[in-house]
Amino acid sequence: MPAAPPFDPQAIADAKFEEREVRPGVTTKRTICQTCDIACSVVAEVEKGRVVKIRSSDNPIFRDNICMKGIMAPKGLADPTRILQPLKRVGKRGSGEWEKVSWDEAISDIGQRLKAIIAKHGPEAWAVSTSQWNTATDHGLGRRIMNHVGSPNWISGVALCAGNTAAVNRFTYGWFPMGDFANTKCIVLMGHNPRRHSWTPMYNFIRQAQARGAKLIVTDPRRSSSAERADIWLPLKAGSDAAMMLGWLKVILDEELYDKKFVENWTIGFDDLRKRVDEYPLERVAKLTGCDPEMIAKAARMYATEGPSIIPWTPITDMQRNSTSGIRLQSILRSVCGYVDVPGGERLEGFNPDIINESTIEMHHVLSDAQKAKQLGSDQHPAFTYRGQEAFREPTKRVYGQEYANLIMGCHMATPSATFRAMAGQGPYPVKAFFFLGNNPLMSYANMPLIIDAMMNQDLIVAHEHFMTPSAQLADYILPGDSWLERPWLMDSFGWMSSVRPSEKAMEPPGECKSTFEFWKLLAGALDKPELVPWDRLEDFYDYRLEKTGMTFDQLVKKTDIYFAPPKFRQYEKKGFATPSGKVELKSSILEELGFDPLPYFREDPPVDPEYPLKLFTGVREDGFFQTGHRHIPEMRKRHPEPLLFVSPGTATQYHLAEDEWVEVENEMGKISIKVAIKDAMPDDLIRIPHGWWKPEMKQGAGHLSGALKYADAQLCRDDADYLDREQGIPHLKGVPCRINKVEQSEQSVAPASAMEPAE
Amino acid sequence: MSIDEKLLRKRERSAALMMWMAKRSSYNKSLLDKACRWAVNRATTLPPEEDFLRDPLIDNDQGFDPDELDRYQRGETG
Numbered sequence: 080m081p082a083a084p085p086f087d088p089q090a091i092a093d094a095k096f097e098e099r100e101v102r103p104g105v106t107t108k109r110t111i112c113q114t115c116d117i118a119c120s121v122v123a124e125v126e127k128g129r130v131v132k133i134r135s136s137d138n139p140i141f142r143d144n145i146c147m148k149g150i151m152a153p154k155g156l157a158d159p160t161r162i163l164q165p166l167k168r169v170g171k172r173g174s175g176e177w178e179k180v181s182w183d184e185a186i187s188d189i190g191q192r193l194k195a196i197i198a199k200h201g202p203e204a205w206a207v208s209t210s211q212w213n214t215a216t217d218h219g220l221g222r223r224i225m226n227h228v229g230s231p232n233w234i235s236g237v238a239l240c241a242g243n244t245a246a247v248n249r250f251t252y253g254w255f256p257m258g259d260f261a262n263t264k265c266i267v268l269m270g271h272n273p274r275r276h277s278w279t280p281m282y283n284f285i286r287q288a289q290a291r292g293a294k295l296i297v298t299d300p301r302r303s304s305s306a307e308r309a310d311i312w313l314p315l316k317a318g319s320d321a322a323m324m325l326g327w328l329k330v331i332l333d334e335e336l337y338d339k340k341f342v343e344n345w346t347i348g349f350d351d352l353r354k355r356v357d358e359y360p361l362e363r364v365a366k367l368t369g370c371d372p373e374m375i376a377k378a379a380r381m382y383a384t385e386g387p388s389i390i391p392w393t394p395i396t397d398m399q400r401n402s403t404s405g406i407r408l409q410s411i412l413r414s415v416c417g418y419v420d421v422p423g424g425e426r427l428e429g430f431n432p433d434i435i436n437e438s439t440i441e442m443h444h445v446l447s448d449a450q451k452a453k454q455l456g457s458d459q460h461p462a463f464t465y466r467g468q469e470a471f472r473e474p475t476k477r478v479y480g481q482e483y484a485n486l487i488m489g490c491h492m493a494t495p496s497a498t499f500r501a502m503a504g505q506g507p508y509p510v511k512a513f514f515f516l517g518n519n520p521l522m523s524y525a526n527m528p529l530i531i532d533a534m535m536n537q538d539l540i541v542a543h544e545h546f547m548t549p550s551a552q553l554a555d556y557i558l559p560g561d562s563w564l565e566r567p568w569l570m571d572s573f574g575w576m577s578s579v580r581p582s583e584k585a586m587e588p589p590g591e592c593k594s595t596f597e598f599w600k601l602l603a604g605a606l607d608k609p610e611l612v613p614w615d616r617l618e619d620f621y622d623y624r625l626e627k628t629g630m631t632f633d634q635l636v637k638k639t640d641i642y643f644a645p646p647k648f649r650q651y652e653k654k655g656f657a658t659p660s661g662k663v664e665l666k667s668s669i670l671e672e673l674g675f676d677p678l679p680y681f682r683e684d685p686p687v688d689p690e691y692p693l694k695l696f697t698g699v700r701e702d703g704f705f706q707t708g709h710r711h712i713p714e715m716r717k718r719h720p721e722p723l724l725f726v727s728p729g730t731a732t733q734y735h736l737a738e739d740e741w742v743e744v745e746n747e748m749g750k751i752s753i754k755v756a757i758k759d760a761m762p763d764d765l766i767r768i769p770h771g772w773w774k775p776e777m778k779q780g781a782g783h784l785s786g787a788l789k790y791a792d793a794q795l796c797r798d799d800a801d802y803l804d805r806e807q808g809i810p811h812l813k814g815v816p817c818r819i820n821k822v823e824q825s826e827q828s829v830a831p832a833s834a835m836e837p838a839e
Numbered sequence: 840m841s842i843d844e845k846l847l848r849k850r851e852r853s854a855a856l857m858m859w860m861a862k863r864s865s866y867n868k869s870l871l872d873k874a875c876r877w878a879v880n881r882a883t884t885l886p887p888e889e890d891f892l893r894d895p896l897i898d899n900d901q902g903f904d905p906d907e908l909d910r911y912q913r914g915e916t917g
């Protein structure tokens with residue numbers, strides 16, 4: 080920030096930095112948008128008991144943090160198809176036959192059936208899929224109940240998006256850092272592309288940083304909008320992030336651009352790292368990544384010498400065959416260049432000591448070692464499971480004051496594929512009860528056919544949802560969830576950052592919609608454990624969590640938009656890092672102990688199958704949608720009426736594809752229908768598949784699933800050994816072999832018509 | 840490259856000052872708070888025309904009519 084300009088105190092006193100004026104009859108609430116996972120602080124305008132407008136905050140530190148999804152939320156949540164009453168399945172699973180029941184009836188039956196399943200198969204037979212990004216008011220209560228009941232089988236989309244990044248970052252320095260955008264001098268976006276309508280605060284941070292002269296390096300196969308405004312753009316092969324970073328390290332170590340003092344005093348394993356990096360001369364890295372060696376070297380030099388630099392979290396590296404090595408390499412680059420816990424670098428914030436954090440609420444210590452050992456997937460892919468994170472208990476207590484730090488909910492998870500196998504009857508023991516909250520699991524993980532089998536093999540499926548999603552269509556119960564406009568929230572960034580933000584309730588929930596807090600409270604009662612959620616109201620729970628601040632939730636709302644302690648840098652000088660050695664582990668003692676390579680490496684693609692000559696990448700969100708949501712909003716569908724396959728002009732010519740033509744994309748796993756969009760920003764032989772497509776207006780129920788069986792990218796996402804990261808067991812979504820099938824003209828005309836088939 | 844300890848401390852002080860100003864700016868009650876908000880505002884404002892992905896939906900800053908939303912919820916309008 081520039082030096083404070085001279086100012087006139089009276090002008091400041093008179094300045095209108097209060098909330099903007101609103102029309103008569105309109106009140107405002109300071110809220111946090113929970114439409115996507117970015118949590119923008121926004122203002123809700125309320126008229127006649129309804130939220131009628133969402134606009135960006137009056138607080139300059141949050142200014143402009145708003146996108147079209149937030150703006151459209153009042154309409155999206157007023158949709159006539161929103162589920163407002165509990166529904167109980169009455170026909171066969173997936174038959175689409177439902178009856179309305181009361182919450183009492185539903186919860187009492189769910190409690191009895193869950194108890195019977197646990198009595199027959201053990202508590203590990205109960206699995207839950209969710210995350211707190213959108214359900215928000217879970218706050219770890221779900222894990223708390225599961226831990227007391229005895230189930231370790233909690234899965235989440237954060238297994239391949241941010242949660243796994245947090246868990247893997249710990250292997251290097253014991254915490255998950257946050258980039259200091261406000262002071263950095265160089266930003267590296269690894270495939271990530273923050274935009275006006277997606278990851279909006281990051282988009283604004285980057286614009287501000289560039290406006291004050293910070294450099295931007297983008298690694299991305301596509302010429303994304305971020306790539307277009309970058310100082311250096313490296314158009315690497317999809318999925319080769321780890322190879323690229325090994326190349327950067329080679330340059331940085333060879334040219335001695337690293338922070339020698341920090342490396343000497345605060346790291347272990349440097350010599351071993353150096354030997355590993357020497358296996359990746361630039362010529363080899365150029366071959367693996369498809370980039371010019373000179374440009375690779377230039378980017379490495381810029382990162383190391385223009386700093387302090389940041390490599391903000393990116394979902395792209397999270398979803399690759401070499402994800403663990405890629406995330407480790409990001410943390411190693413930060414470390415050897417001396418960017419850890421310094422201004423303009425990456426801060427290890429730790430918990431806010433004044434707030435009872437969610438890891439504490441979860442009470443992981445009550446789950447026995449025997450039950451923890453049953454966590455699905457932890458035998459083969461332990462990185463983010465209890466087994467993989469066990470060795471952090473002591474160091475985390477030493478540095479951060481408690482043994483369990485479930486950062487971004489991602490440090491004690493079962494692996495999704497192993498959980499679905501067990502649900503489908505192919506695991507070490509049966510899983511027969513499956514709950515999902517604010518989550519569309521059929522379409523959110525790899526291998527959708529397996530997930531369908533898994534769900535069809537359940538004795539009890541419970542969904543807490545807004546809409547009749549493809550997954551909800553297979554449930555026994557659908558319980559109506561509230562939305563962010565209709566509840567208060569205390570946002571603590573899931574342990575990632577130490578700041579806390581309050582969000583006010585702006586309107587009453589419609590119908591019988593209830594919060595996730597209420598859902599867990601009712602379930603705790605039905606499982607004869609009401610003492611686990613003793614607070615009557617969400618606000619009481621927040622008062623309890625805030626006790627040490629000396630404020631109630633209401634008082635916090637009145638005082639500030641954001642609560643945080645003054646920043647402290649280089650905290651490691653006092654207590655070391657939260658790793659077994661107390662140092663930054665360039666060579667990970669924990670990975671070694673678990674039987675994995677303790678150093679980062681690059682595993683190349685399997686040989687090309689001539690049947691599938693193209694590569695696809697998926698996991699990409701479109702501006703109008705968050706994951707599988709929001710296809711029901713007319714304004715969003717106007718912007719994105721159909722799923723679009725992005726293909727380069729060269730590939731389009733090679734395969735005789737025309738703009739707007741419907742084609743099939745197929746691989747060993749399955750196939751989907753999609754419309755062609757020719758983009759010169761795409762490289763040849765790589766195609767882009769958008770994530771999470773289904774059409775709420777299409778026919779519901781098993782065999783149809785509202786178009787999910789026709790369009791969902793999860794049908795192309797493999798989870799066999801070649802396409803899983805070894806340490807985490809998460810799927811490779813960036814560079815999966817496939818082919819494009821032309822479809823007959825007659826099918827072409829049928830496809831769009833059936834796409835608009837009304838729901839029954 | 841190793842960074843000079845003095846420079847690092849200076850950066851730390853400046854970053855801490857920024858955070859303190861952001862905190863006061865968020866309180867926005869006293870004269871000091873407002874001064875901080877004013878300074879933060881000045882330091883962080885970017886001209887809208889420099890937003891290269893500008894969108895009229897954001898610029899128009901429009902909301903909804905509550906009665907219209909009621910009708911929409913009842914399925915009476917599209």
Ligand code: SF4
Nearest residue numbers: 112115118119146149
């Ligand atoms: S980026 Fe958009 S959808 Fe996400 S939290 Fe911000 S306003 Fe809401």
